Amino acid sequence: xxxxxxxxxxxxxxxxxxxxxxxxxxxxxxxxxxxxxxxxxxxxxxxxxxxxxxxxxxxxxxxxxxxxxxxxxxxxxxxxxxxxxxxxxxxxxxxxxxxxxxxxxxxxxxxxxxxxxxxxxxxxxxxxxxxxxxxxxxxxxxxxxxxxxxxxxxxxxxxxxxxxxxxxxxxxxxxxxxxxxxxxxxxxxxxxxxxxxxxxxxxxxxxxxxxxxxxxxxxxxxxxxxxxxxxxxxxxxxxxxxxxxxxxxxxxxxxxxxxxxxxxxxxxxxxxxxxxxxxxxxxxxxxxxxxxxxxxxxxxxxxxxxxxxxxxxxxxxxxxxxxxxxxxxxxx
Numbered sequence: 597x598x599x600x601x602x603x604x605x606x607x608x609x610x611x612x613x614x615x616x617x618x619x620x621x622x623x624x625x626x627x628x629x630x631x632x633x634x635x636x637x638x639x640x641x642x643x644x645x646x647x648x649x650x651x652x653x654x655x656x657x658x659x660x661x662x663x664x665x666x667x668x669x670x671x672x673x674x675x676x677x678x679x680x681x682x683x684x685x686x687x688x689x690x691x692x693x694x695x696x697x698x699x700x701x702x703x704x705x706x707x708x709x710x711x712x713x714x715x716x717x718x719x720x721x722x723x724x725x726x727x728x729x730x731x732x733x734x735x736x737x738x739x740x741x742x743x744x745x746x747x748x749x750x751x752x753x754x755x756x757x758x759x760x761x762x763x764x765x766x767x768x769x770x771x772x773x774x775x776x777x778x779x780x781x782x783x784x785x786x787x788x789x790x791x792x793x794x795x796x797x798x799x800x801x802x803x804x805x806x807x808x809x810x811x812x813x814x815x816x817x818x819x820x821x822x823x824x825x826x827x828x829x830x831x832x833x834x835x836x837x838x839x840x841x842x843x844x845x846x847x848x849x850x851x852x853x854x855x856x857x858x859x860x861x862x863x864x865x866x867x868x869x870x871x872x873x874x875x876x877x878x879x880x881x882x883x884x885x886x887x888x889x890x891x892x893x894x895x896x897x898x899x900x901x902x903x904x905x906x907x908x909x910x911x912x913x914x915x916x917x918x919x920x921x922x923x924x925x926x927x928x
Contacts, residue, residue, distance in 0.1 A: 628895040672896035681900035690775035692881030696866035698801035703808025711816025733810020742876035757796035759878035819851035860916035868905040
């Protein structure tokens, strides 16, 4: 795919995302005007605010205006915070990004070796244990696991920090540069804040990593079983190639490409699906922000957060496509 075709498909995908986001905002049975003026406002105030918000114009005109505003970085004002939505998102999204990134790192570092190990020992006790772990990752509710983790590791053992990104004492001590508390504390040279932030993020990130691990391990096992049954693997074994080399050099290399897609989808899923974990741990991320916006009928915030999550999906998918072509010459 040429650069022009790549940019065109990206632009069309983003335009489709804008259209879906816009029309969902119009279909949801929530009146954004009432969220601003309240349900006891006089009729003339309601109509005036409705006109000021442009809701009296045809849908096509509203959509064109919406696209123009988004392209200029204007996502409207949040009714809940009385600040621009883009400003709110610049503060809450890094918190989710930080936790999800640590979660996917845990998931990849543990999930891939576990999947390879299970496939290379198909039917063994190790394989059964890893499959049970994967099953638990699909079936255990995130909020239950989060509450259990807080009860055991925070309330009882005191091994980790509690809810929030840092203790109240450390809140606001580090100047926000990237809004990633781990990065900002290191940039400021404040290691007390850094280690306090680590103690707070390790449990929610580990829970996200567990769910990611379950998916990645299951898919890795499936891919590896397919490759280990191929004739070239049998030939390598007949030639006396060491089993470790057969597994990692011959069987694992072909599955790197589909694994990139699996890891990308898992990462995007952590970014948009961490609502329960953020709620349990009072984590000031985009999931918590979106939940509060829905409860307060703050449609600008809801649409803005939805748009950011969708844009992240598009970006990760495009990066996966690029890496796919880098690792697989046949795709070029």
